[in-house]
Amino acid sequence: MTDMSAEPIDPGARSWSPDPLRQRLANFTIEDVLALPDDAPRVELVDGVMVVVPSPSLGHQTIGNLLWAWLRQRCPDRLDVATAVGVAVTPNRTCEPDVLLYSAEVSRTHHFLMPHEVMLVVEVVSPGTRRRDRLEKPAVYAEAGIPNLWRVEQDPVHVYAYTLTNGVYKELANSADELVLDEPFPIRLPIREITP
Template sequence: MTAQPVDPASRRPWSPDPLRQRLANHTIEDVLTLPDDAPRVELRDGVIIVVPSPSFGHQKISHRLWRWFEDHAPREFEPSGATGVVVGLNQTLEPDVLLLRAETLRYGNHYAPAEDVVLVVEVVSPGTRRRDRLEKPADYAAAGIRHYWRIEQDPVHVHAYELVGDRYELVADSAEELVLAKPFEVRLRVRDLAP
């Protein structure tokens, strides 16, 4: 048996097409047909953005919140993590945790329509501060997602927002216990999320 030469081009990791990036003409179809070994990405106005890998603490907070939703959310809701939301023909987002209606359509690792997503959660990391605090809330609001939570680390603090008109308004925030009536009755001890 002889070893076959390996084509160096076949060993390169996936990356977005530079010309299409400059033209900003990637579509949702491009994201939905990415190869299995592609990194997590978001599509913003036709440009593919690679999502940074989360830190250990970020992952622990996300996982613990997902587990809390799994244990406490009503049956008509389904938690998900590290999956995308289709918010337009040339826009997808990758919240850290989301809560959606159980019957929401799934396309690979993405959910649509965005209106069926009940809640999106972003865990803020040093490299995602601006995006998680400013850009993503505006995109989620424009897509009609009713609830947005932002979780800050060190110390863990949850900020809960509800869509009023076309903007999110802060409805609760706590580093101790988050108490909400929507999207379902929530009594979440914030310290249980801490890594």
């Protein structure tokens, strides 16, 4: 039998939360996000305010993970794919897409990518994130100049693909069966392959 021990828990210790005064002042920056303690929740920075990103459901995570694996197997060598990596849109604004496709030349030590390094962002829509995923984040990504955006709706899984044209996302295709696109590389994605 092995002896298992752990560090004692300080009963007065509190879980991390952003400084309320700085939240009111809206003066957090990406450096503050990078300096968060390990036990801090995932956050996005919205105009200097830290917004806690809710944990995704199992279905949401499964779709994101299946899509990550599908893209990873098929993307050209010049690109790579990631999850749980942020995009530093401005010094006081970050987003954490569910999946993103980026330049393979980027250092793997980065926690955040710059918009010009990102070719595609994917948002899987959940009940608690509908407004942000459908309206707010696309506007932010468009302003940052990210060339491609996919929105994945659940129940049933349906993918909407957009390309940035004159600063606005225009729909290229949408499908609940097979998504066929020429950019960011030639894609024929059977939707059943990313359906939990």
